[in-house]
Amino acid sequence: MGIIEAILLTVVTAATPLVLASLGELVSERAGVLNLGVEGMMVMGAVLAFAATQATGSPYIGILAGIACGALFSLLFGFLTLTLVANQVATGLALTILGLGVSGQIGEPYVGMSGVKLQPIVIPLLSDIPFIGPILFKQDLIFYLSIALVFGVNWFLFRSRAGLKIRAIGDNHASAHALGIHVIRTRYLAVMFGGACAGLAGAQLSLVYTPQWVENMSAGRGWIALALVVFASWRPWRLLAGGYLFGAVSISQLHAQALGLGIPSQFLSALPYAATVIVLILISHNRRMTLINTPACLGKPFVPDR
Amino acid sequence: MPAVGASAGGPLLAVRSLTKLFGSFAACNGIDLEIQPGEIHALLGENGAGKSTLVKMLFGVLAPTSGEIVWKGEAVRIPSPGAARRLGIGMVFQHFSLFEALTVAENIALSLSPGISLSKVADEASRLSHLYGLPLDPKAHVADLSVGERQRIEIVRALLQNPELIILDEPTSVLTPQEADRLFETLDKLKTEGRSVLYISHRLEEVQRICDRATVLRHGKVTGACDPRKETPASLARMMVGSDVASVSTAGTNTKGDVLLEARHLSVPARTPFAVALKNVCLKVRGGEVLAIAGVAGNGQGELFDALSGEYPAADASAVFIRNKPAGNLGITARRLMGAGFVPEERHGHAAVPSLPLSDNLVLARNQSDRRTFLGGGVLGIIKHAVVRLASRRISETMDVRKSGDDPAAGSLSGGNLQKYIVGRELDRQPSVLIVNQPTWGVDAGAASRIRQALVDLAKSGSAVLVISQDLDEIFEVATEIAVISEGRLSDAYPAHALTREKIGLLMGGMYGKTEGEEVAHAH
Numbered sequence: 001m002g003i004i005e006a007i008l009l010t011v012v013t014a015a016t017p018l019v020l021a022s023l024g025e026l027v028s029e030r031a032g033v034l035n036l037g038v039e040g041m042m043v044m045g046a047v048l049a050f051a052a053t054q055a056t057g058s059p060y061i062g063i064l065a066g067i068a069c070g071a072l073f074s075l076l077f078g079f080l081t082l083t084l085v086a087n088q089v090a091t092g093l094a095l096t097i098l099g100l101g102v103s104g105q106i107g108e109p110y111v112g113m114s115g116v117k118l119q120p121i122v123i124p125l126l127s128d129i130p131f132i133g134p135i136l137f138k139q140d141l142i143f144y145l146s147i148a149l150v151f152g153v154n155w156f157l158f159r160s161r162a163g164l165k166i167r168a169i170g171d172n173h174a175s176a177h178a179l180g181i182h183v184i185r186t187r188y189l190a191v192m193f194g195g196a197c198a199g200l201a202g203a204q205l206s207l208v209y210t211p212q213w214v215e216n217m218s219a220g221r222g223w224i225a226l227a228l229v230v231f232a233s234w235r236p237w238r239l240l241a242g243g244y245l246f247g248a249v250s251i252s253q254l255h256a257q258a259l260g261l262g263i264p265s266q267f268l269s270a271l272p273y274a275a276t277v278i279v280l281i282l283i284s285h286n287r288r289m290t291l292i293n294t295p296a297c298l299g300k301p302f303v304p305d306r
Numbered sequence: 307m308p309a310v311g312a313s314a315g316g317p318l319l320a321v322r323s324l325t326k327l328f329g330s331f332a333a334c335n336g337i338d339l340e341i342q343p344g345e346i347h348a349l350l351g352e353n354g355a356g357k358s359t360l361v362k363m364l365f366g367v368l369a370p371t372s373g374e375i376v377w378k379g380e381a382v383r384i385p386s387p388g389a390a391r392r393l394g395i396g397m398v399f400q401h402f403s404l405f406e407a408l409t410v411a412e413n414i415a416l417s418l419s420p421g422i423s424l425s426k427v428a429d430e431a432s433r434l435s436h437l438y439g440l441p442l443d444p445k446a447h448v449a450d451l452s453v454g455e456r457q458r459i460e461i462v463r464a465l466l467q468n469p470e471l472i473i474l475d476e477p478t479s480v481l482t483p484q485e486a487d488r489l490f491e492t493l494d495k496l497k498t499e500g501r502s503v504l505y506i507s508h509r510l511e512e513v514q515r516i517c518d519r520a521t522v523l524r525h526g527k528v529t530g531a532c533d534p535r536k537e538t539p540a541s542l543a544r545m546m547v548g549s550d551v552a553s554v555s556t557a558g559t560n561t562k563g564d565v566l567l568e569a570r571h572l573s574v575p576a577r578t579p580f581a582v583a584l585k586n587v588c589l590k591v592r593g594g595e596v597l598a599i600a601g602v603a604g605n606g607q608g609e610l611f612d613a614l615s616g617e618y619p620a621a622d623a624s625a626v627f628i629r630n631k632p633a634g635n636l637g638i639t640a641r642r643l644m645g646a647g648f649v650p651e652e653r654h655g656h657a658a659v660p661s662l663p664l665s666d667n668l669v670l671a672r673n674q675s676d677r678r679t680f681l682g683g684g685v686l687g688i689i690k691h692a693v694v695r696l697a698s699r700r701i702s703e704t705m706d707v708r709k710s711g712d713d714p715a716a717g718s719l720s721g722g723n724l725q726k727y728i729v730g731r732e733l734d735r736q737p738s739v740l741i742v743n744q745p746t747w748g749v750d751a752g753a754a755s756r757i758r759q760a761l762v763d764l765a766k767s768g769s770a771v772l773v774i775s776q777d778l779d780e781i782f783e784v785a786t787e788i789a790v791i792s793e794g795r796l797s798d799a800y801p802a803h804a805l806t807r808e809k810i811g812l813l814m815g816g817m818y819g820k821t822e823g824e825e826v827a828h829a830h
Binding site for chain 1: 365366367386387388391399403404405406407408412415416417447449
């Protein structure tokens with residue numbers, strides 16, 4: 001295996017949680033709900049996935065636990081913001097802080113334990129393709145899921161009726177309600193999909209990326225995922241590209257250190273955030289693209305006047 | 307209320323003592339209404355009369371507090387818009403029911419039963435739109451369409467359900483007279499097919515022109531049911547308003563003073579994809595004149611107001627002159643200090659902070675122009691509450707602002723009363739230039755008349771007044787000069803008495819050159 005192949009493999013591993021978490025957030029935001037709790041849902045998914053794997057010995061049960069935990073945790077956000085109409089920004093921030101705290105508590109006994117790594121599923125024939133075979137077709141289940149989900153969400157949002165309804169709700173929830181679309185119910189489902197994806201992203205961290213539990217192991221990836229949604233202007237394909245770009249930037253610090261490049265590690269660990277800022281500046285220049293893709297009702301509470 | 311001319315077959319829809327309470331406030335109070343098959347039925351009333359609440363109940367958006375809805379002889383409950391559509395009721399909303407980021411076909415597909423593919427929807431929409439003379443491109447994004455085209459989507463969307471009753475909420479309020487004529491043809495075609503139309507409006511002229519029967523609402527109650535063709539506009543207005551509305555007196559506004567407000571080749575690029583660019587706008591307003599700018603919504607009125615008021619200053623100082631001094635690149639406060647006053651379109655959040663009391667809103671608008679009066683303590687700028695309250699009380703008395711308590715929150719006032727206060731706040735300074743955008747939008751007839759009279763009186767006292775309005779009745783009431791804005795271009799100004807509604811309609815459609823040389827008919 002060449003050095004470039006090895007680097008690309010790590011990029012894939014670093015990008016997968018970003019793609020997953022931001023894809024879930026994209027669906028939630030397309031329905032008009034801004035959930036800033038991605039980081040919290042992700043870290044909760046990570047700790048529960050690790051704990052379930054330790055308890056059962058099966059990382060696949062761990063994956064399911066991560067997904068379920070993210071979805072349930074987002075349900076709390078949904079109840080507060082959709083049913084009780086609490087402020088979405090404040091609630092999202094609270095969810096992140098809560099998630100970081102609770103996961104630390106739950107994860108205490110697991111600190112320092114060595115975990116079970118999710119094993120790759122080798123796809124016959126395709127994995128024999130030189131260079132790209134080992135990178136794309138000797139991966140774990142979560143990677144395949146992330147790619148399938150990008151395809152699926154793109155098809156769902158822009159080709160299916162249910163996806164059309166989600167986009168309609170995000171664009172103008174009052175009209176959607178007037179047309180008889182269940183705004184609150186649909187938003188609950190979108191938020192829970194977002195939570196499930198964040199939980200799956202968390203499971204990837206504690207089962208694939210570094211198969212162990214470390215407190216705060218999401219390490220700001222939830223925030224990068226949020227920025228990534230804007231970066232992608234709420235489009236799944238752009239999100240996939242952006243996820244890999246951000247993944248590459250975030251992993252570059254490790255490789256720079258390994259290769260002995262004289263770049264301070266602090267600078268490299270700050271790079272993803274600097275890249276986010278630059279990308280946000282660049283993207284805000286193209287106002288038409290941003291405005292037409294931005295869900296107009298993003299973050300606005302909806303109360304049916306009954 | 308007895309039904310007038312009920313046909314033998316029984317009504318398509320009957321409403322019996324329908325009531326909707328919001329808290330203790332009765333938006334609809336014991337409404338009775340009957341709609342026969344194949345008739346165009348007008349629902350007349352002022353803003354706030356309860357028309358919208360009533361139709362929202364008919365369309366399942368709101369649940370009635372009490373009363374009965376009878377559809378084809380059977381009492382029904384309409385819990386959702388979907389249920390209304392299944393019964394055969396279609397609705398064309400006045401505002402905000404389209405999704406701007408979606409295409410025409412996607413917008414239409416949303417209201418159809420599931421299982422129909424998007425391409426099928428597109429085909430059917432094209433077919434129907436041509437059948438009823440409402441051309442539409444199914445693949446276009448709504449954001450790129452004109453208001454008239456957007457309304458066509460709404461109508462086609464309703465027609466795709468094959469409804470027996472179509473409810474139209476103030477459909478012509480956003481249309482040019484020519485577009486309205488096309489709409490009336492479509493309605494006639496629907497009527498000949500045996501469909502019924504419930505036509506909500508406060509425009510007496512068009513109700514008389516196209517409607518077979520009318521039900522009039524005031525303060526949530528039915529005040530009359532009649533054949534509008536047998537009534538006069540005055541008798542309909544009495545049913546609507548309850549008393550004769552004072553007409554605005556424009557006598558003595560002909561004295562022409564110096565040019566106090568001028569725009570010279572004012573061009574502003576569009577700030578957002580949905581904004582309109584101003585193109586080479588030239589206008590002059592003299593002291594004693596009221597220049598009214600007519601136009602269909604979204605043709606650059608907001609942008610023109612922003613440029614004239616300094617909310618978004620132009621790059622070029624000589625684009626706008628206030629009292630012969632260049633002001634194009636100055637901000638709003640600097641222009642106020644030059645003697646200008648401004649009343650923006652949105653009452654809540656733009657002209658006033660709803661959660662703050664009236665006196666605070668007064669200080670917010672005039673803390674620089676009336677610094678010496680309202681603020682003390684030199685650089686500290688301490689608000690002199692007693693003085694401000696006195697001024698606030700003076701404004702309320704002059705403009706007859708009805709409110710609860712001495713200094714309530716701006717948001718607690720009704721639209722008409724808040725608007726009176728906001729206009730009064732500017733008039734109180736006796737500005738030599740006043741620029742007003744949509745002065746009486748959503749305001750009841752009494753308040754509208756009071757505001758219009760105040761604008762005319764200000765001009766009489768020698769100030770230059772510029773009014774941007776979509777309401778042609780208002781324009782003809784107050785204006786000495788009229789210009790028309792269309793796609794960011796402003797027509798020449800014509801003396802008000804030399805313009806007809808038809809001519810304005812043509813100008814609204816952007817047809818400048820084509821009407822030149824044509825004899826200008828007199829309006830009155």
